[in-house]
Amino acid sequence: MTGRTTRSRATAAAAALTGCALLLAGCGIKRTGVIESGHAATVKVPGSKNAATLYFVSKDGDRVVPVPFSIGTDYMLAPVPLLRILLDGPTGPASAAGLTTALPKVSVSDADSERVAVSKYQPDKGITVGVPFPVAGLSDLARKQLVCTFGVSAVRDTVTPVAIQGTDTTLPATDCNPRR
Amino acid sequence: MRRIAPLGLRTRLIAAFLLVAAISAGTTAALTYQQARNAILKQTQDTAVSTLRDQVEQQEVRLPLEQQELQRIVIELGKRGKPHPWIIFGEYGGTRVSTNPGTPTSTVITDSLRDRVRNNQYAAFQRVEDQRGNPWLTIGVPAVFEHNGYTEATGVVFYASVPLSTEKQTVEAMVEAAQQGAVPGLAIAVVPALLAARSVLRPVRDMRRAAQKLGRGRLDTRIEVRGADELAGLARTFNETARALEQSVRELQEAETRARRFASDVSHELRTPLAGMLAVTEVLDEDAARLDADTAKALHLVSAETGKLAVLVEDLMEISRFDARAAELNLDDVDIAEAVRKTLERRHWDDDRVVTELPDGVRARLDPRRFDVVLANLVGNALRHGGAPVHVTVSTASGGDGERLLIDVADSGPGIAPEVLPHIFDRFFKADAARTRSAGSGLGLAITLENVRLHGGTLRAGNRPEGGAFFTLDMPLEARA
Incomplete structure (x- = not known):
């Protein structure tokens, strides 16, 4: 009898305590972890439609960022001028925004321009881009600049994997991923 | 409570x-x-x-x-x-x-x-x-x-x-509202709690009161049965039990009353012929000297037994009156020393067999006839079963409800056997089992106790450490009718 009474009292006390604890634990506004909520904001970028997009290294040097380059509507820039502009590095506003390039300062002479060629697009393999300088020693950011610039701008309406054929070797095809 | x-x-x-x-x-x-x-x-x-x-x-x-x-x-x-x-x-x-x-x-x-x-x-x-x-x-x-x-x-x-x-x-306002709402909510919950407790406790309380009344002898106590729940069932059972108890007690009481009335009637009917017999035996006793020795002896025996029978019948009638609660106190102011002395004189016990210790000037209000019966019974009993000298000590004491009269009667006999002591006031109880016939009727101490109770007192019997039995009478100095 006494044992049962004690046990039932203990149960009641435990229930009451649990209730109080629940009540207290639920109070206030608690901090949370990071919760994803919907898609990103799509902004209008003037001149980005059908323009070539060059990729330069961002100010803090951890990624490549897109810079649209347009000389007129509905005009596809040829591979040689595209490579030339890319190799020239950021100028004007891009330079003012602190963008840099990781590619070597190479001027593409007309003699070299025969090497600059973009192979025909194949949906499964992508494209191969030939450049007139060695590519084995290029940094990751430099390779990304090439892959992203040609992958996004060389073929209309598609983003393609890019293999880079330098004077020394051919880098295997990769996709453009601006972030490291 | x-x-x-x-x-x-x-x-x-x-x-x-x-x-x-x-x-x-x-x-x-x-x-x-x-x-x-x-x-x-x-x-x-x-x-x-x-x-x-x-x-x-x-x-x-x-x-x-x-x-x-x-x-x-x-x-x-x-x-x-x-x-x-x-x-x-x-x-x-x-x-x-x-x-x-x-x-x-x-x-x-x-x-x-x-x-x-x-x-x-x-x-x-x-x-x-x-x-x-x-x-x-x-x-x-x-x-x-x-x-x-x-x-x-x-x-x-x-x-x-x-x-x-x-x-x-x-x-925070919501938490505050919840807290402020909880206290009045709990306060409001006390009201139905009290009502529920009341609805459960009232039958329980009624039942306890009824049980207490029943215990005090009010056998006609009943509980009001409300509703049809378990407590109502308990109340119904209680009522049935009380009814059965009342019935049994009434039957027992009726049987006892019949038995007492029978004893009373018998003694009453015996009284008249006995009175005649007593008159005849007295006349015959006077003429016994002229008869031969054997006849005279028989005549004396008849006369003595008839006298005892008359005493027995008188005692039976007296105890019947107590049973019928017909006994009444005829109170009078008496001097206790005087009353004791008169009782002893009347019985011719004023020699050295009885030693008295009587305070002077103690007056009590009691029934003199019944007091005489009580004292005579106690002293007679002491002389008959105990032994001389018998000490009679009268004293007063102040009790919880006024002055009390204490009379101690102690004999110098062998005392009362311990197994007998609880039954000493029972009717027809013989202290000596071997002695089937005694001088008394066997009702003397029972009548004595009833008389003391009528005065609102108590009577105790016991043995003194130095030997001999004692009876202590304790009754109010001012008895109330």
Whole structure:
């Protein structure tokens, strides 16, 4: 009898305590972890439609960022001028925004321009881009600049994997991923 | 009679009621509170995230973004905070600006939020607390643009930090309301608890009172049966038991009354013929001298036995009167020493067989005839069964309800056997089993006790340590009729 009474009292006390604890634990506004909520904001970028997009290294040097380059509507820039502009590095506003390039300062002479060629697009393999300088020693950011610039701008309406054929070797095809 | 025991039924019932009320109120309040709080926070978060996204989507971002341009967009976004004013931070590469030019970076935006929105094309939010413990909602929305049919990260991320102080106040107000509502709620719960306790306790209390009355001899006690629950069943059973008990007791009483009336009637009927017989034997006794020796002896025996029979019948009638409660006190003021002396003289016990110790001037109010019977019985008994000398000591004492008269009668005999002592006042009880016939009727001490009781006193019998039996009479000096 006494044992049962004690046990039932203990149960009641435990229930009451649990209730109080629940009540207290639920109070206030608690901090949370990071919760994803919907898609990103799509902004209008003037001149980005059908323009070539060059990729330069961002100010803090951890990624490549897109810079649209347009000389007129509905005009596809040829591979040689595209490579030339890319190799020239950021100028004007891009330079003012602190963008840099990781590619070597190479001027593409007309003699070299025969090497600059973009192979025909194949949906499964992508494209191969030939450049007139060695590519084995290029940094990751430099390779990304090439892959992203040609992958996004060389073929209309598609983003393609890019293999880079330098004077020394051919880098295997990769996709453009601006972030490291 | 304790009405509220420390853990009585009422206390336990009320405690159980309050516990149930507290648990249900607490659970309801907690669940309601949680739902309401989550709804409030969800609405704030969703509104803020979608507002920031919508606002960002209306902006034109000229890539590459210069610091002045980013500053312009950030200030533009900062004006359109919803649901609360917010602080906007813009990051593009290493460029960081905010609506507040003094602090280009936020203290509440965590690195985990920054990593998440920079590496994924999703908006995200996080609730954090600043150093002072105030809650903030931080939102990160990366800006992307469409290019060549694909979405492309611009590298620009906008953050907003929204103070949640309004939500905090609302939530605290809800907690306060719940707390303030709980106390009156519990107070209100006491009322049904008391009513329920009353409905249970009233039958129990009635039953206890009835049982007490029954114990005091009020056998006609019954309980009012209310409703048809277990307590009503108990009350019904109680009533049936009481009825059966009353019936049995009445039958017993009737049987006893019949038996007593029979004894009374018998003794009454015997009295008249006995009176005649006594008269005849007295006449014959006078003439016994003229008869031969054997006849005279027989005649004396008949005469003596007839006398004893007459005494027995008188005693029987006396005890019948006590049984019928027909005995009455005829109170008179008497001097106790005088009364004792007169009793002893009348019985010719005024020689040295009886030693008296009588205080002078003690007057008592009692029935002189019954007092005489009592004293004569006690002294006669002492002389007959005990032995001379018999000590009669009269004294007074002050008791709880007035002065009391104490009379001690002690003999010098062998005393009363211990197994006999409890039955000494029983009717027809013979102290000496071998002696079937005694001088007394066997009712002497019973009549003595009834007489003492009639005066409101007590009579005790015992043995003195130095040998011999004693009887102690204790009765009020002023008897009441």
